[in-house]
Amino acid sequence: MKKLLYIGNKLSIHGNTATSIETLGSFFEEEGYEMYYASSKKNKIFRFLDMIFSTVKYSKKVDYVLIDTYSTQNFWFAFAVSQLCRILNLKYIAKLHGGDLPNRLLKSPYFCDLIFKKAYKITAPSNYLLHAFKLKYSDNLIYIPNTIEIKNYSFTEKEFSIPKLLWVRSFSKIYNPIMAIKVLSELKKYYPMAELCMVGPDKEDLVNDCKLYAKNLGVEVQFTGKLSKEEWIEKSKDYTIFINTTHFDNAPVSVIEAMALGLPVVSTNVGGIPFLLENDKNAFLVNDNDVEGMVKAIQKLVKNRENTKEIVKKARLIVEEFDWNKVKSSWFEILK
Incomplete structure (x- = not known):
């Protein structure tokens, strides 16, 4: 079975709401995937460093890297990890989150191209984001909705x-x-x-x-x-x-x-x-x-x-x- 590194904010242990890294990650585990995660560090700087360190640490072990990609400050976390994946020749999947991502496409087109054009896949959890991204990134874009049991x-x-x-x-x-x-x-x-x-x-x-x-x-x-x-x-x-x-x-x-x-x-x-x-x-x-x-x-x-x-x-x-x-x-x- 495939081995995956999931990059995102795994912060429910600190009182935050559980996000996709925990819910989808647990679904993958139940299906037999071997999962690695980064990061659950509360401090943003430490969390960012842990994401970078984990990407290097598991680069020889994993088949894919999933990156939760948000529109605000965490966008730059996703950008850094995605570029490291490119250097390490790792296939990465940009998993889109956040209602303001279409504005990020307008504000940072150069950096968006560096993330999304080189991604193995981009997954859009809504038709809203699918519509916003398909004009520029249709080649590797796929709709996979947020999921529940x-x-x-x-x-x-x-x-x-x-x-x-x-x-x-x-x-x-x-x-x-x-x-x-x-x-x-x-x-x-x-x-x-x-x-x-x-x-x-x-x-x-x-x-x-x-x-x-x-x-x-x-x-x-x-x-x-x-x-x-x-x-x-x-x-x-x-x-x-x-x-x-x-x-x-x-x-x-x-x-x-x-x-x-x-x-x-x-x-x-x-x-x-x-x-x-x-x-x-x-x-x-x-x-x-x-x-x-x-x-x-x-x-x-x-x-x-x-x-x-x-x-x-x-x-x-x-x-x-x-x-x-x-x-x-x-x-x-x-x-x-």
């Missing part, structure tokens, strides 16, 4: 009469957590029993600000901190609507998971979201930072419950195509 997500029909909102993301400005609290405050004018639970690690020290904001608005919000996947899936049984308030996004796994669980999704229509979700078909979409629009969408799904049930069923059918047992053949094909 559908058997772990029990589809449950919900009762929508009282909006009980669930928000699951890291507390980061890009994900606009304050908007969720604003939505709850406005929603309570129509549904006094409305609730909001916010799940996720405090990535940018925003939780205290959010708690103070909720207090000033006079609304109670449950902040759970980081929960394991199993814990938040269990928690989701107590909630009826999933809200996604992000400013930028690609194809967020938490949204895919909510769709699998039978939670109607109300989301901002930013980045790759409209490539995953279609308004009034499998979700409800509103403009970025549009609190009033999100409140109206929630009112609509509560009032038209039979229509909402149909939307939820269609959402489940879509994400069943992201099951690992269906997606893994695409990975096997490029790793053969």
Whole structure:
């Protein structure tokens, strides 16, 4: 079986949300691949050095290097590792992440060419990124969606009469957590029993600000901190609507998971979201930072419950195509 080195931010041991390096990595391990990882170092400089060191260390052992490629500071980690792979004559796969990567293509075309034109493969987890990259990098570009194990997500029909909102993301400005609290405050004018639970690690020290904001608005919000996947899936049984308030996004796994669980999704229509979700078909979409629009969408799904049930069923059918047992053949094909 093939041996793989996976380069990315393996930081769940430090309280961060588990990312693809851990979820996809574990899927590969279960299929018999021998996996090496870099890096779980918390300090960014040490993490970068560990990525470089590991690439050299395992260069004679591995068949491929998978590189999680983001749009911001971590883009330069991916750039450095990819160029080292070229020097060492290692086949590397640039695994795309992040809703702002199309802007990186515009801002850094020279460095993007050095990464992507020389990659063995580029994997796009969404049609959004596939569309953005295909004009320049179609020769080695392939669509492989973010994947889940559908058997772990029990589809449950919900009762929508009282909006009980669930928000699951890291507390980061890009994900606009304050908007969720604003939505709850406005929603309570129509549904006094409305609730909001916010799940996720405090990535940018925003939780205290959010708690103070909720207090000033006079609304109670449950902040759970980081929960394991199993814990938040269990928690989701107590909630009826999933809200996604992000400013930028690609194809967020938490949204895919909510769709699998039978939670109607109300989301901002930013980045790759409209490539995953279609308004009034499998979700409800509103403009970025549009609190009033999100409140109206929630009112609509509560009032038209039979229509909402149909939307939820269609959402489940879509994400069943992201099951690992269906997606893994695409990975096997490029790793053969």
